[in-house]
Amino acid sequence: MISYLKGIVAAIQKVTPNRLILTLEVNGIGYDLQIPQRLANQLSDAGEIVQVFTFYQLRDEIPLLYGFSSPAERDLFRHLLSVSGIGASLAIALIDTVELAELVQAIIASNINILIQAPGIGKKTAERICLELKSKLIEWRKSAGFFVATGGPAPGILEEVQMTLFALGYTAQEVSHALHTISEDIGLPKNAYVEDWIKQAIAYLSKSELESYKH
Template sequence: MIGRLTGTLISKQPPEIMIDVQGVGYEVQMPMTCLYELSDVGETVTVITHFVVREDAQLLYGFNTFAERSLFRQLIKAQGVGPKLALTIMSGMTAHQFVQAVTHDDVSSLIKLPGVGRKTAERLVVEMRDRLKQWGSATPATDAAPMDTSDLQPTLAASSPRDDALDALLALGYKPAQAEKAVAQAVKGNTSASSEELIRTALKNM
């Protein structure tokens, strides 16, 4: 079981990052709300991880706090919610916002997320309410010791921020037309924005 990674962030391809840990590159998928808070490429990062083993793949999901990982683990226990949908839910709202939505029976906020229809939202509210009673405040990941990154060559995407933002939304489950429209609106508002800024704005406009 891989529970935590500390290493050098060598690439960001939202919603996936790669971390170099002593020469081994780990690909980790993260909710956008967590990815926003990461350091820049080339810097040392620590992520709390959840390891999923399937017949056709071994996947790592990463979070900034133990509380965020705990919420992810509770989500994938819910009926009809797998890791991909859980990642989408936690990309569309922070862990705190999700807990507030469940606590206040805010189904309307949940159905705005791709893959979450009214029935799924209502079921999430019912199933998650009791599970979240003991959900605590986020616990920050332990700061990592400095690493020598002089020999590492961070890899940056050759594509444009707009393309990266569009790819991220599609990976999260948004329909192409919906993603195109949201990214176009985000670009119109800030033509010099980074891919992360465009994704954040696009998700807010959904």
């Protein structure tokens, strides 16, 4: 119905901790769109002109409009909504968990540990998402232009590394970024010891936290 809207950012409101509303002024009309935190982080102060890709939903006879930073993000949202038991809030929570390509890869590879980091997603729900979407996303990923990430630990040790770092309080986004960064910058072999991956990841994350604190 509405593919995208291009207009001026009028306001971004946090209605609840997990619900962000972007008010976008288009030709004198203000549209309220629910958006992921990821998109909100990309937007600057009010007055910025942006293009937002939209998804229209009619729920209980109430029209709802959702906004995304790209067609691929919107289309993945649609795929997630097709899974039984997954509503808009859970779909947006998943999109905010890790980068889009990594979320797609996690579903295809049945990496439950990544999916359960999203608020409200339990193990059974994560397993259902992988079961219902794996084959669909393998085909869709090609047309969407996603490629399999080559950095990070080998699949056989990835789970243990992730679970250790999650237990230390790091988010899925932080862990994913750290593993790929140390893979590229340090050149740690994919089959290095689990302890080596964890040690390097903690060092990188601690350094990042220190730099953020200074700024």
